[in-house]
Structure formats: structure tokens, C-alpha cells
Amino acid sequence: MTTEEIRAPASHATMADVRVPQERQSTLGQRIYRYRFVYLMLVPTFALLLTFNYYPAFMGLYRAFFKWDIGLQPEFLGLGNFEKLFIKDDIFLKSLRHVSLLTSWRVISAVTFPFIVAELIFNLRSNVHKYTYRVLTILPAVVPGIVILLLWHFIYDGTHGLLNAFLEGVGLEDWQQPWLGSPKTALYAVTFMGFPWVGGVTVLIYLAGLQGISDEIIDSSLVDGCSGLRRIFAIDIPLILGQFKLIIVLAVIGGLQGWVAVFVMTAGGPGTASVVPGLWMYNNAFLWNKMGYASAIALFLFVLIMGMTILNVKFLKTGDY
Amino acid sequence: MTVLEGQPQPIQRMSLTEGWRRAWRTGDWWRHLGLFGFLFFMFLPFIITIIISFKDIHQFDHYPFTVTFPLHPENYLEAWRIVSRYILNSIITSGTSVVGMVILAAIAAWAFARYPFPGRELFFFGVLALLMVPGELTLIPAFLLVKDLGLLNTRWVLIAPYIAGGQVFAIFILRQFFEALPGEMFEAARIDGASELQVFRHIGIPLSQSILGVVAIMHVLSTWNDVIWPLVTLRSNELMTLTIGLYAFRTQFYTIWGPLMAGYVIASIPLIILFAFTSRLFVEGLSSGAIKM
Numbered sequence: 001m002t003t004e005e006i007r008a009p010a011s012h013a014t015m016a017d018v019r020v021p022q023e024r025q026s027t028l029g030q031r032i033y034r035y036r037f038v039y040l041m042l043v044p045t046f047a048l049l050l051t052f053n054y055y056p057a058f059m060g061l062y063r064a065f066f067k068w069d070i071g072l073q074p075e076f077l078g079l080g081n082f083e084k085l086f087i088k089d090d091i092f093l094k095s096l097r098h099v100s101l102l103t104s105w106r107v108i109s110a111v112t113f114p115f116i117v118a119e120l121i122f123n124l125r126s127n128v129h130k131y132t133y134r135v136l137t138i139l140p141a142v143v144p145g146i147v148i149l150l151l152w153h154f155i156y157d158g159t160h161g162l163l164n165a166f167l168e169g170v171g172l173e174d175w176q177q178p179w180l181g182s183p184k185t186a187l188y189a190v191t192f193m194g195f196p197w198v199g200g201v202t203v204l205i206y207l208a209g210l211q212g213i214s215d216e217i218i219d220s221s222l223v224d225g226c227s228g229l230r231r232i233f234a235i236d237i238p239l240i241l242g243q244f245k246l247i248i249v250l251a252v253i254g255g256l257q258g259w260v261a262v263f264v265m266t267a268g269g270p271g272t273a274s275v276v277p278g279l280w281m282y283n284n285a286f287l288w289n290k291m292g293y294a295s296a297i298a299l300f301l302f303v304l305i306m307g308m309t310i311l312n313v314k315f316l317k318t319g320d321y
Numbered sequence: 322m323t324v325l326e327g328q329p330q331p332i333q334r335m336s337l338t339e340g341w342r343r344a345w346r347t348g349d350w351w352r353h354l355g356l357f358g359f360l361f362f363m364f365l366p367f368i369i370t371i372i373i374s375f376k377d378i379h380q381f382d383h384y385p386f387t388v389t390f391p392l393h394p395e396n397y398l399e400a401w402r403i404v405s406r407y408i409l410n411s412i413i414t415s416g417t418s419v420v421g422m423v424i425l426a427a428i429a430a431w432a433f434a435r436y437p438f439p440g441r442e443l444f445f446f447g448v449l450a451l452l453m454v455p456g457e458l459t460l461i462p463a464f465l466l467v468k469d470l471g472l473l474n475t476r477w478v479l480i481a482p483y484i485a486g487g488q489v490f491a492i493f494i495l496r497q498f499f500e501a502l503p504g505e506m507f508e509a510a511r512i513d514g515a516s517e518l519q520v521f522r523h524i525g526i527p528l529s530q531s532i533l534g535v536v537a538i539m540h541v542l543s544t545w546n547d548v549i550w551p552l553v554t555l556r557s558n559e560l561m562t563l564t565i566g567l568y569a570f571r572t573q574f575y576t577i578w579g580p581l582m583a584g585y586v587i588a589s590i591p592l593i594i595l596f597a598f599t600s601r602l603f604v605e606g607l608s609s610g611a612i613k614m
Contacts, residue, residue: 028439035438037517042444045429045492048485049451052463057454059462117359120352129349133356135600140363142596143589145546146564150571150585151366160578162369165386196362257455260548264568278457285461286553294461302458309453 064299068292081296091272092280092297099276102191102262103255109197110251111244117198118206119232134207138200149264152193156180156265183273186266190274193265202247209240249312256305277301374582381578393579400584403573406559407566408591414476414562415544418483419537425484426491427533431521433492434499435507445496451489456549464553478554479562483544491536498532499525534602538595545592563588 026034064081066074085092121133140148155162158178167175179189213236221227221235237244259278262268268275268283277297285294373381375392383389432438433445463482472478502525510520526533548564555561561569567588574581 031439035436038432038436038438041428041432045425045488046444046447048425048481049448049488052466052482052485053451053454053459053489056459056462056466057451059466060458063462113359117356120355120359124349124352126349129353133360136360137363138600139593139596140367142542142592143367144563144567144592146548146567147585147588148366150567151370153571154578155366160381160385160576162366162386196359198359198363253455257457264548281457281460282549285464291461291465298457298461302455305455306453 060295060298060302063292064295066292066295068290068295070289070291074292077292081293082300084293085296085300091275092277094272095275095277095280098187098274099256099278101187102258102276103252105191106255106258107248107251109194110199110202110247113197114199114202114247115206115244118203118210119236121203122207122210134204137198137203141200145260146264148194149261153180153265156189156193180266181270183270186270187274190262190265193261205243205247206240209243210236213239245312249309252308252312253305256301256308370582370585373578374580374586376579378577378579396579396583397587399580400570400587403570404563404566404584404587407561407563407570408588410476410560410566411545411563412591414479414483415541417476418480418487418544419540421480421484422487422491422540423533423537426488426495426536427526427529428521429488430492430495430499431525433496448489448492451486452493460549460553467554473554474556474560476560479544479547479551482550483540483547487540487544491540494536495529495532498529502528531602534599538599538602541595542592 032039063074065077065079067077067080068074117137121130121137124130124133154160156179158164158176158181161179163179164176167173177185179185217235217239218231221231226234257278259276259282262274262276262279263282266274268279278301281294281297281301284290284297369386372386372388374396375394376385376389376396377393380389380393429448433441467473467478467482472481506524507520510524515523545562546564547562548568551562551565552568555565558566558569567584570584571581574584
């Protein structure tokens with residue numbers, strides 16, 4: 001509420017309904033004038049957003065329909081880029097298969113392992129232990145992502161790597177591989193890195209949901225003889241579907257966008273054995289200067305991410321409790 | 322729905338050993354066992370990194386994964402000579418952008434939360450819609466934009482877009498928080514003659530310190546870890562941030578594992594220090610129930 005409204009208690013205007021007819025004396029222009037300092041507060045924010053977010057976003061949408069090589073005049077192609085993408089570009093189609101494998105595993109691992117850890121922590125009786133484990137699980141999330149990627153690069157290393165050393169230690173020398181260097185294994189190596197696939201942030205999100213379940217529900221379930229695994233499936237999971245939904249959306253988005261890991265680990269190689277769409281976009285744009293074609297891939301990714309997010313939100317219904 | 326609602330849990334006053342004994346009695350031991358198993362594998366790569374970081378080449382060749390003596394702490398000196406510059410660059414970049422971002426986002430979120438100005442929801446939607454836009458879509462045009470602006474290979478090429486992009490999520494979170502603050506307090510201050518600015522600075526901001534902290538930390542984490550944007554916009558070694566610096570460092574020191582791993586350890590320290598001082602914000606912010614759909 002503003003000072004003007006306080007001085008005039010007759011009009012019971014609240015924040016939500018300032019547009020009620022009693023306020024007829026103030027026209028839209030007057031109200032805009034009254035709040036002029038508020039618009040001033042928003043100027044820096046929107047100046048930056050328009051420059052660095054809105055303009056590039058619209059430019060990206062627009063240029064996806066052009067042949068646009070650096071230094072040359074953009075040439076309108078209509079749907080030409082997309083035609084080329086889906087009909088002629090075998091590598092792009094291959095990258096779609098790769099990214100669906102990566103994304104599927106991301107979703108599967110994100111709804112299982114972190115949830116198990118969250119349940120284990122949640123059911124501990126000591127709060128001290130609960131807190132200690134929460135801090136310990138979040139700790140690896142603080143290590144810079146690039147360090148973790150480079151470490152996994154080392155783990156997979158053909159001659160010095162930890163994985164091959166482990167295989168030798170357990171007598172499976174035959175299985176030794178240059179994991180990232182072989183076309184047969186590179187994609188799988190990138191997909192399954194991160195063992196044991198427990199993201200600290202994900203665990204905390206599940207824990208937050210579990211802690212939000214009211215004690216009455218848990219107590220009454222115990223009275224009814226529902227405990228252990230049964231309680232997890234009958235009570236915990238249905239009650240924290242909201243968290244599951246969030247995690248799934250984040251995993252899908254992360255999987256579709258997560259080409260940085262591939263870039264650092266294999267750069268899509270050997271050859272194109274582990275290429276993903278984001279990386280293919282990067283190569284087109286920054287190695288071969290085909291900005292229009294790359295923008296078309298970006299637009300496709302945008303639509304795909306948006307579509308998957310809407311599907312997830314729509315079909316994974318949350319109950320209101 | 323605010324992040325602050327999750328109060329820190331009252332920590333029971335009992336000694337740790339007593340806690341363990343109780344864990345055994347109550348049948349929690351197998352949970353501890355499972356958690357130990359997960360944590361062991363989660364930490365194994367880091368432990369091995371630290372072990373290798375103290376080795377010279379010969380020690381690595383013969384006993385790569387066990388502790389060997391003598392330790393070679395000079396690896397750290399060698400790595401520090403190269404990595405320190407990247408760390409400084411990252412601190413400058415993330416530090417500047419987080420300060421700018423939090424100030425702008427707090428002002429904008431305050432405007433959205435407390436003033437029913439015409440067009441409020443429209444403007445707010447204009448901010449929120451950007452949450453849907455993936456970085457891939459903007460990467461190429463944004464690159465060409467900063468190129469035309471002559472920002473390539475300067476510090477601003479990182480800082481300005483980080484401030485711009487970081488605001489979006491921060492405004493979303495902060496608006497919810499500011500709206501939930503009790504309005505009576507601000508009324509009282511206004512009746513006592515406080516100006517709008519004073520209300521914001523002396524009541525709004527102090528009440529919101531922890532949520533501002535959460536937002537700031539999340540921004541530092543994401544800018545600190547960014548790979549692609551610095552990779553395409555920075556050329557000179559003097560300006561490289563930690564992520565791409567390490568990437569280059571890896572190529573340079575490939576198979577000289579000791580200093581390489583020492584570099585990885587050094588690179589992880591700044592955020593671990595940040596975490597040590599703000600772990601409560603981290604944990605509370607993420608586990609308070611505010612983040613769900």
C-alpha cells in the first residue's frame with residue numbers, strides 16, 4: 001500500500017485491486033506517474049536483459065532461417081536449414097540417438113541413486129548424523145565441474161587410468177580399453193561417468209521433500225503397520241512427486257543441454273562416435289563459421305527442451321496434499 | 322513459500338560416540354553402512370587425486386594409486402605458478418558479477434514485490450520467460466553481439482552477460498521472499514517518516530540477508546563453473562578463468578600427473594573455502610522445501 005491510500009482510508013484498496021472504480025480519480029497515466037521511481041528501479045535490469053538476453057534470443061530464432069556465414073551477407077533460406085538437418089545431415093541424426101541415450105540414463109540415475117541416499121539419511125534417528133551426511137553429500141558439488149570432468153578423463157585414461165588399473169587388479173585384463181579413445185566405448189564412457197551418480201543437490205531436494213511430510217502421516221502409517229520399504233512406496237514417493245517431477249525436468253534439460261561434458265571428455269570423438277547436438281552446433285558455429293546452420297540446431301534444441309519440459313509438467317501430475 | 326522457513330534443526334546435545342552407540346542399538350547401522358558405501362565411491366576420485374598430487378613421475382609409474390614417500394609438495398608450487406592467475410581471474414569475474422547481479426536483482430525484485438505499478442505482471446512475465454530460454458539459443462548471437470561491441474577478450478565480456486543472465490532466477494526467488502515479508506513493518510516505518518529507499522535499505526535488505534546469500538552463492542557456483550562462454554570469448558592467457566585455464570593446463574601438463582593433480586586440488590580450494598563459511602546457507606537454502614514444482 002502506498003501513503004496515498006493510507007491517507008484515504010475510505011477506499012479499501014489493497015495491493016491487488018488498485019484498479020477498482022473508486023480509484024477513478026487516478027487515470028492510468030497518473031498511476032504510471034505516481035510509480036515513476038519504480039520504473040526507474042527496473043531500468044538497469046531491463047537494459048541488461050534486452051541487450052544480452054532478449055536480443056540474442058530473437059536473433060537466434062530469426063537467423064535459424066538464414067544461410068549466415070561470418071563475413072558474408074545473410075541469405076534467407078526459409079526452412080532450408082532444417083531440411084538439410086533432418087534429411088542430409090547423418091551426423092546430426094546420429095547425435096540425436098546419442099543424446100537420447102545420455103538423457104535417458106541421466107533421468108534413470110537421478111530418480112534412483114540420490115533418492116536411495118536421501119531415504120537412508122532421512123531415516124537416521126540422530127539429527128547430528130543427518131546433518132553430517134547432508135554436508136558430506138553436498139561437498140563434492142562444490143568441486144568445480146571442470147575438475148570432475150578432467151578427473152573422469154583421467155579415470156578412463158587408456159594407459160594410466162584408474163578404471164583399467166582396477167580391471168587389472170580384479171583379473172579382467174581383457175576388458176581393458178582406451179575408454180574414451182575407442183569408438184565402441186566412448187559414448188558409453190561419457191554416459192556412465194559420475195559413478196555412483198549421487199548428486200548432492202538432488203539428494204538435498206529429495207530430503208527437503210521427505211522432511212516436508214507431516215509427522216502425523218508417518219506416525220499413523222506406523223500405527224497401521226506400514227513401515228520400511230512399504231512406507232517408501234506407499235507414502236514417501238507419492239507425497240514427494242513434486243520433487244521427482246522437478247528432478248526429472250532438470251535431468252531432461254541437463255541431458256539435452258549437457259554437451260559441455262562431451263566436449264571436454266571426447267570433443268565428440270573419436271570421429272563422431274560420441275557427438276551430441278549441442279556439440280554439433282558448436283562445431284558448426286565456431287569451427288566452420290556456419291552461424292545460420294548452427295542457429296537452426298540451437299532452435300531445434302530450444303523447441304525440444306521446451307516440449308520435453310511441458311510434457312513432463314503436464315503428464316507427471318503432482319497431487320496436492 | 323520462502324527459503325527461510327526451514328529453521329535449522331535443533332541439534333541434539335550428545336557426544337558423537339554416544340550417538341554411534343545409539344545408532345547401533347536402534348538398527349541404524351545398515352543405513353550407515355549404505356551411506357558409507359556411497360560416500361566412499363563419491364570421494365574416491367578426490368582422495369586418489371590428492372594422493373597422486375604428491376607423486377613424482379617415477380612414483381606414479383610404479384605405484385600410481387597408493388601413498389608413496391617421500392611426498393613431493395613442490396608439485397603444488399609448480400601448479401600454483403600457473404593456476405593462481407586463473408583463480409584470480411575467476412575471483413574477479415565471479416566476484417564483480419555477483420555483486421552487480423545481487424544489487425540489480427534485489428532492486429528489481431523489490432519493485433515487483435512491493436509496488437502495484439501498472440504493467441507489473443507483464444514486466445515480471447518478461448523476466449520469467451527468459452528462464453525458458455536455453456543458453457544454446459543465445460550463444461551464437463550473443464557471441465556476435467559482444468564481438469560487434471568490441472568486448473571480446475576483455476573482462477566485461479564475461480561480467481556483463483553474467484549480471485544480465487543471473488538476474489532472471491534471482492528476481493524470481495527474491496520476489497517471492499519479499500512478498501512474504503510482513504507488510505506492517507514497512508507501514509510502520511513509513512508512518513515514522515522513512516523514505517522508500519530507507520525502508521528498502523534498512524528493513525528490507527537486513528531481513529533478507531540469508532536469501533540474498535543463497536542467491537549469491539548459486540550465482541557464484543554457476544559463473545565459476547561456466548566453460549563455453551569464456552572458451553569462445555577469451556583468447557589471451559592473462560584473462561582466462563579457472564575452467565578454461567585448467568583445460569589448457571591439462572594439455573600442457575598431460576602425463577605429468579603430479580603437478581596436474583595438484584593443480585586440480587588448488588582449483589577446488591576457493592569454492593571449498595566459500596562452502597566452509599556458508600555451508601548452512603547452502604544446505605538450508607536447498608533443503609527448505611522452497612525448491613519444487
